[in-house]
Amino acid sequence: MPDKSSPVWWLFAALSAALFLALIFPAMVNGRQKAFVACGPVVALLTALAYSAVYDWSPTELLPAYCGMCLALALGLVGHRKAMRTFMTWKQENPGKPDDEGPDAPWVLQMAFTIPVFLGAAFWYIGNY
Structure with a gap:
């Protein structure tokens, strides 16, 4: 791994954002959802x-x-694209309803594990290198 101050991290950041968009865009069902998701890496x-x-x-x-x-x-979405697409379709058809009334969201559990693991590894790396 490069040093944390290496400019190679900008390339890694671009590739990470591209992978994020490539995996999550197919699960979105309308332009509004895609625009919201596209803002994520920028924000x-x-x-x-x-x-x-x-x-x-x-x-x-x-x-x-x-x-x-x-x-x-x-x-966190790998293997759950179809379930997320079903949920996003339900969200589009039922605006304003609480999320817990919709179809199951199995990717939430997977994300609950991937986010702490990846962020923990990233913070460990930042602190040690």
Whole structure:
């Protein structure tokens, strides 16, 4: 792995965001949902850049956490695209209803494991390298 201040992390960040979008876009059923999802990597990057500016960190040093989050969300959906698409179709047809009234969301459990694992690994990496 490269040092946390290596510019190679920008490439990893771009690849992580592309993988996130490639895996989650097919599960969205309308343009509004796709636009909302497309904003995710941008908002996360802007948040990381704002954090680095406020706390005087190099933006490159926070990219492992950005990559970890993108990968965790993307891999949290692996194997559950059809279930997520069913849920998103239900959301489109039932606006305003609570999510717990809709169809089962099995990817939530998978994400509940991938997010802490990937972010934990990213923060460990940032702290040790």
